[in-house]
Amino acid sequence: MEAVDRAGKTCVSNRFVVALCVCRRSRSYPWCDTSHRRRARGEERLDPADGRGARSGAQEEGGRDGGDVP
Amino acid sequence: MATYRESRALSPPLPEARGVVSASVCTALGEGRAVAITPETVAAADPFGDDLQLALHVLYELHYQGFDGVDDRREWDPELLRLRHHLEDRFLGAVREAAPGGEGDTVDEALAGLLVEPRGHDPTSMTHFLQREGTREQLREYAALRSPYHLKEADPHAWVLPRLHGRAKAGMVAVEFDEFGAGHPESIHARLFADLMADLDLDIRYGHYVDATPAEALASVNLMSTLGLHRARRGALVGHFAVVEVTSSPGSRRLAQAMRRTGAGPAAEHFYDEHVEADAVHEQVVRREVVAGLLADEPHLEPDVAFGVRATVLVEDRLAARLLNAWRAGRSALRRPLPP
Numbered sequence A: 001m002e003a004v005d006r007a008g009k010t011c012v013s014n015r016f017v018v019a020l021c022v023c024r025r026s027r028s029y030p031w032c033d034t035s036h037r038r039r040a041r042g043e044e045r046l047d048p049a050d051g052r053g054a055r056s057g058a059q060e061e062g063g064r065d066g067g068d069v070p
Numbered sequence B: 001m002a003t004y005r006e007s008r009a010l011s012p013p014l015p016e017a018r019g020v021v022s023a024s025v026c027t028a029l030g031e032g033r034a035v036a037i038t039p040e041t042v043a044a045a046d047p048f049g050d051d052l053q054l055a056l057h058v059l060y061e062l063h064y065q066g067f068d069g070v071d072d073r074r075e076w077d078p079e080l081l082r083l084r085h086h087l088e089d090r091f092l093g094a095v096r097e098a099a100p101g102g103e104g105d106t107v108d109e110a111l112a113g114l115l116v117e118p119r120g121h122d123p124t125s126m127t128h129f130l131q132r133e134g135t136r137e138q139l140r141e142y143a144a145l146r147s148p149y150h151l152k153e154a155d156p157h158a159w160v161l162p163r164l165h166g167r168a169k170a171g172m173v174a175v176e177f178d179e180f181g182a183g184h185p186e187s188i189h190a191r192l193f194a195d196l197m198a199d200l201d202l203d204i205r206y207g208h209y210v211d212a213t214p215a216e217a218l219a220s221v222n223l224m225s226t227l228g229l230h231r232a233r234r235g236a237l238v239g240h241f242a243v244v245e246v247t248s249s250p251g252s253r254r255l256a257q258a259m260r261r262t263g264a265g266p267a268a269e270h271f272y273d274e275h276v277e278a279d280a281v282h283e284q285v286v287r288r289e290v291v292a293g294l295l296a297d298e299p300h301l302e303p304d305v306a307f308g309v310r311a312t313v314l315v316e317d318r319l320a321a322r323l324l325n326a327w328r329a330g331r332s333a334l335r336r337p338l339p340p
Helices: B020-030 B039-044 B050-064 B072-076 B078-098 B107-115 B126-133 B136-150 B166-179 B189-199 B215-229 B231-261 B266-297 B299-328
Strands: A002-004 A010-012 A017-021 A038-040 A060-064 B116-118
Touching (some): A017 B266, B020 B078, B050 B072, B050 B078, B050 B215, B078 B299, B126 B136, B126 B231, B136 B215, B166 B231, B189 B266, B215 B299, B231 B266
Parallel strands (some): A038 B116
């Protein structure tokens, strides 16, 4: 799977599924590094979040190879 | 780096006993005799303590790597299995008591807290501590006490494969394939960890640091083994795997930074860098395919999956507390300090 970023650089992943960053916060861009997660203070860490976190936040999606490739 | 010598080329010697229960197990195995211990003795053992956790560790290792000088057939010794059953009941009973589920216990609720990252520094997090101020010595201790797991990384979860089918199985196998190097032995995560240990001047031989490993770290691996080895606990095993994959990515980012800051070496950095990206993918597959797939087929397992999540958080939090208490007090977190 190849992803081309805005600067035209091609990044290659050989994983069976890739998670593409669409929140632009990843430090491993264009791949997801879970930086999209909601932030809370330390003591709020174990409070239930709304729904399914990344699923309801919908900022990152795992895609099968050949899926939403730029 | 010199030619790689497989960490699991040999079986380790039996560890040193830590009390009456582990002594009876080690003696029975070492001397080729039947195990002799009463249920009353097991009932009196601290379920989270060194003695019970080491006894469980030794009994589970018969299913993984065995011990030097111990007959491999002891893996299925009915008396040892009977004792293991009592020890597991004691351990899991205590875990259930310490991490009870609420009314209408759902997996989403159990996982929700893990999908939120703390804003800024989390003083209760071991990886936050290591990222900010961990010394090379503390990183060496961390690697040593995690080695009973990482030198067989993903093996405890492989036990669940024949118990799954359909979406859950396909997802689980795909993630495990990645953990086992995707066809490349030099990329097996256990091998990447052995390379990390070599960078930190640690002995990579399997089982070498068990005597130094505190009960809380043995409990972390024992939990995976007990959930993996019982088909009845397949839901909880999947819950365990979900916690591992959900929490790994941000934690690995912090540990990679700790390795870079202390100049640990390229393999030490690579082990955690690889887990940042790999586990961001694994998290999605585990939640969408493995957890959701299992619950679509077997909805009655939802409380078990939620229990697996809570149990894992409990056991990992206990380990984090032990390590942070020791390191903040300037002490070794191990049962005996590492040779320099």
